[in-house]
Amino acid sequence: MKKWQDNKGWLFILPVFLIVAFSAIIPLMTVVNYSIQDIFGPGQRIFVGTEWFKETLTDPRLHEALWRQLLFSGLVLLIEMPLGIAIALTMPTKKGLGASLCLVLVALPLLIPWNVIGTIWIIFTRPDIGLMGALINNMGISFDHTASGLHAWITLMLMEVWHWTPLVILLAYAGLRSIPEAYYQAARIDGASAWAIFKYIQLPKMRGVLTIALLLRFMDSFLIYAEPFVLTGGGPGNATTFLSIYLVKIAVGQFDLGPAGAFSLIYFLIVLLFCYLFYQVLLNVGKGEAS
Amino acid sequence: MGLILEQVNKTVEGEMHLADITLDLASGSRNVILGRTLAGKTTLLRIMAGLDRPTAGKVLMDGQDVTGISVRKRKVAMVYQQFINYPSFTVFQNIASPLQISGVNKKTIREKVMETAKLLHLEDMLDRMPAELSGGQQQRVAIARALMKDSQLLLLDEPLVNLDYKLREELLEELTAIFKKRDCVVVYTTTEPSEALKLGGHIVIMDQGRVLQTGPTSQVYRNPASVDTAQLLSDPPINLFDAVLKDEALTLGSDLAIPVTPPFASLSSGQYRIGVRPNHLYLHRQSPEDMKIESTVEISEINGSETFIHFLYSGYKTVLHEVGIDSRKIGSDITVYMNPENFFVFSKKGELLISPNRPNTRSQGDLNGTNLSG
Structure with a gap:
């Protein structure tokens, strides 16, 4: 009787355990299962150990995709973080119609489905009828993201910045609003300049939300799929073939489930590693500060 | 400057x-x-x-x-x-x-x-x-x-x-x-x-x-200039009662007659408000001039090493401040003593007319404030 009572707690964990098992552990183990076997059909499988991992890690096309991905995420963070903070700083501080309107307008891109965003930008940048594409081409500059890798990148970056900077703005704005008015008064009494207020009050006070913004933006941009898939399909050539696009090509296009499984696990570990690093760095920089 | x-x-x-x-x-x-x-x-x-x-x-x-x-x-x-x-x-x-x-x-x-x-x-x-x-x-x-x-x-x-x-x-x-x-x-x-x-x-x-x-x-x-200042500068707030002076007799509340001794002699007939600080209400007789009122405890709160006893006196919410811990049951009878010498007298409108007469032993402005008794 006593034993049963002591173990009763497990019953309460069971629902959570089941949910996590079905939503995370079982799918992950399925991938692990694929990554160490060569599967020909139902009941026809050979254990291959680490072969797929070796193959994936030495795949030059994967290396190219990884560098492309890193460059893309790096640029995204470099542009979106400062831009988001800058725009948040210029937003109205007082509650009212102005602030509400600003927030809705800013949040608009976030409300559009991702594949629709790709379609919008395909039309927007078409050299013949697109508002942006036609405008640039009529100015005498040849611009076509289906022909030039550089143009594809520029278009993709513009789309990404337009789509996701609002998230950074919203988070930064929330962080700014949570700073008590007394801080600004105290700074004015101390005779601090606007730059000093930003550097010594606003930025440290926003650190918490900015850490979250940075992590979210890194993860999302590192895992980006739908928008480039619709806009460029990974081209021209392989110019915009990011990790996820390459992965889908292997898994769905070539139906190589083994290498795709290994690839997925490596991909997952890379994201995890970067997030951990970012988190640790930001935690250390902000040590002892109010969150 | x-x-x-x-x-x-x-x-x-x-x-x-x-x-x-x-x-x-x-x-x-x-x-x-x-x-x-x-x-x-x-x-x-x-x-x-x-x-x-x-x-x-x-x-x-x-x-x-x-x-x-x-x-x-x-x-x-x-x-x-x-x-x-x-x-x-x-x-x-x-x-x-x-x-x-x-x-x-x-x-x-x-x-x-x-x-x-x-x-x-x-x-x-x-x-x-x-x-x-x-x-x-x-x-x-x-x-x-x-x-x-x-x-x-x-x-x-x-x-x-x-x-x-x-x-x-x-x-x-x-x-x-x-x-x-x-x-x-x-x-x-x-x-x-x-x-x-x-x-x-x-x-x-x-x-x-x-x-x-x-x-x-x-x-x-x-010397609080008015009822409002007296209340703001007293914690718990000063107790206030309405009083009537008629035919040389000052009546507090419904029936408590206060002898019209020298401090009150200057008052003319009419209505007044009397203020008594909670720390000037006592559970034991302090001097022969003390006046006695009877009531029942509404609530008794102990705060640190002090006790605040709340009671109703002829309809007025009243607080007594006692040093030391004294737990009293709700509804139990109490006898409270107060000395008319400690009364603040305000006009009906709330202006101070008479404050308890106390020698000012310390120089103004250099007051530490911890032992105020006035």
Whole structure:
């Protein structure tokens, strides 16, 4: 009787355990299962150990995709973080119609489905009828993201910045609003300049939300799929073939489930590693500060 | 010399926040602004600091009109209710920040920081970050920063309100000592009468955007100009009864006849309000002149080492303040004694007519405030 009572707690964990098992552990183990076997059909499988991992890690096309991905995420963070903070700083501080309107307008891109965003930008940048594409081409500059890798990148970056900077703005704005008015008064009494207020009050006070913004933006941009898939399909050539696009090509296009499984696990570990690093760095920089 | 406010008014969107505030605060003085929340204390401080402009009226600092001059150009230091420190600076850098901005050399800064840190018992935590400190320590850092500044005006806006009781007592004592040594104008706002009394100095009692009474704290405590000031400057609030003087007899409440002895002899027939402080109600007879009333306990609350006994006396809510712990059952009978000598007599409108006659044993303004009995 006593034993049963002591173990009763497990019953309460069971629902959570089941949910996590079905939503995370079982799918992950399925991938692990694929990554160490060569599967020909139902009941026809050979254990291959680490072969797929070796193959994936030495795949030059994967290396190219990884560098492309890193460059893309790096640029995204470099542009979106400062831009988001800058725009948040210029937003109205007082509650009212102005602030509400600003927030809705800013949040608009976030409300559009991702594949629709790709379609919008395909039309927007078409050299013949697109508002942006036609405008640039009529100015005498040849611009076509289906022909030039550089143009594809520029278009993709513009789309990404337009789509996701609002998230950074919203988070930064929330962080700014949570700073008590007394801080600004105290700074004015101390005779601090606007730059000093930003550097010594606003930025440290926003650190918490900015850490979250940075992590979210890194993860999302590192895992980006739908928008480039619709806009460029990974081209021209392989110019915009990011990790996820390459992965889908292997898994769905070539139906190589083994290498795709290994690839997925490596991909997952890379994201995890970067997030951990970012988190640790930001935690250390902000040590002892109010969150 | 000092801070002078002349007919200061502040209206925000048609709503009156401050009305005709005229104050003269001398350099080197401790001034406590006492009032409930929304009395206009913070608004007044902001105008004194120069963070806000008055709608009408003048602010003079050491004889100079500074009404429209920005806060950056004034020599003001301020401490807030919230613990405001630079989050990314260490305690040392925080305390040093006012001097760093004004470009003082490093050696002088170090010496002054050490001196101030010692004053506020922060010398062991100079290398820590503000968020690693307790609330009391954070507020000490904020106060240290304010003290570092060579300011003409030191403003403290309910600085101890977010701290626990014990810390408040401690810091209040230290602050009183520190303020005594400064020769700037110190203005301290609070909602608590006990804080005002402990700080001593001068008091400004505010209510609904108006100044009710000013003066040395002890004097105002002994001679509250009106029922409102008496209530604001007494915790728990002073007990009030209606009384009628008719045919040479003063009747308090429904039937308590008070002998019309010398202090009351000057009163003419009519209606009055009588005020008695809770600490002047006793459970035991103190002198032959004491008058006796009977009632039942509504509630008895024990607060630290004191007891507050609430009861109804002929319809008036009354509180008795007793030193020591005394737990009484709700509904039990009590006999309460009071001496007419301790009565404040107010007119029907609430103006003070007679206050208990007590020899003023201490010089005004130099009152420690802990042993006030008047």
